[in-house]
Amino acid sequence: MSKHLINQTNVNGIEMVLECGYDRPTGSFFANIHSEGDIYYTSLVELRSKDSGWLLTVTAEHGLVVPRKMMDRLAIEAMFDGSNDFIEHEPYTQTESDRRLLQLGFRQQMPSVLPTDNPVWAWFTDSEEDLGTYALLQSKDYQAYVPSLLCDVLPQEGEWPVLDEQDVLKRLDTMHARLLKGAFQKHPGEGIGAVLNRILGFVPPILQLESKLFVVFSDHEFVQDKTGFWAGDCWAGFSAAKVFGPCEVTAEEGENCIPIHEAYALASGALLKVQSFGVKSIADDDLCASCGHCNYRPGDMSSCSKDWPGYQDSDGYLKVCFASDIAI
Numbered sequence: 001m002s003k004h005l006i007n008q009t010n011v012n013g014i015e016m017v018l019e020c021g022y023d024r025p026t027g028s029f030f031a032n033i034h035s036e037g038d039i040y041y042t043s044l045v046e047l048r049s050k051d052s053g054w055l056l057t058v059t060a061e062h063g064l065v066v067p068r069k070m071m072d073r074l075a076i077e078a079m080f081d082g083s084n085d086f087i088e089h090e091p092y093t094q095t096e097s098d099r100r101l102l103q104l105g106f107r108q109q110m111p112s113v114l115p116t117d118n119p120v121w122a123w124f125t126d127s128e129e130d131l132g133t134y135a136l137l138q139s140k141d142y143q144a145y146v147p148s149l150l151c152d153v154l155p156q157e158g159e160w161p162v163l164d165e166q167d168v169l170k171r172l173d174t175m176h177a178r179l180l181k182g183a184f185q186k187h188p189g190e191g192i193g194a195v196l197n198r199i200l201g202f203v204p205p206i207l208q209l210e211s212k213l214f215v216v217f218s219d220h221e222f223v224q225d226k227t228g229f230w231a232g233d234c235w236a237g238f239s240a241a242k243v244f245g246p247c248e249v250t251a252e253e254g255e256n257c258i259p260i261h262e263a264y265a266l267a268s269g270a271l272l273k274v275q276s277f278g279v280k281s282i283a284d285d286d287l288c289a290s291c292g293h294c295n296y297r298p299g300d301m302s303s304c305s306k307d308w309p310g311y312q313d314s315d316g317y318l319k320v321c322f323a324s325d326i327a328i
Contacts, residue, residue: 001082002077006091008091016035022082033059
């Protein structure tokens, strides 16, 4: 049985020790996670077989990353039926990308299942929104979310890695892939601006190409228990955002749908939630005067049927109206 030790600060800022390896007699991985004598997780009580997907799910749930060098070694041990090595790895400092992906619910994937020298499909997720499984295509300077089924149709073997990033984009565009379709972000204690900044900040090159995308988001309050590394936290001020191609989604109750360029404006602070009091009444806008979808009328400051009809710019002019589903 091999044993690997690594120190790492998880996404919640807790210094943890991950102890894992491959057990030859059972043909399974194992994992123990502890911090200053407190045991956060142990696989000893689980009798089922534990593959690489299980190992990487457990580490992700506790806000930890398995570094590439360590993962390569674990993959080799699994392929060749284990070893008796004891390895203490250098402490790992999570990158901003690591933290963001963990917060989004992504988990890593063992590289042993991938063709040699291919860009690594390093992370994937089973979406809770029935959107299928999505992967992250990751190369030196480029990241893109794509349906993981595209792993089977992208060029294999000798064709990688000669393609540059633009070639990758061109191939995916040829397959009519909505590269960000289904991207999903949720986070406790943050407003919608912060959530949009996170989801829009992952792959700017893709967003520029996919200018017809829409963002569906909600911003509401509730409390919910969550397993994994959020255990014990109180989820309040919950915000969520999803990205879709045109005509692929209808906003449900409590959700709002805006074009991607409006989402950028909202995330940057260029658009603000309509204020009840201000220098200018939003009811003076022609949009509100002729809309007819709610009871708002010029000079009336309080009869919007949705409490607030949308977002306004810094001058107080209405730019996005959810009462009428009109954006100007």
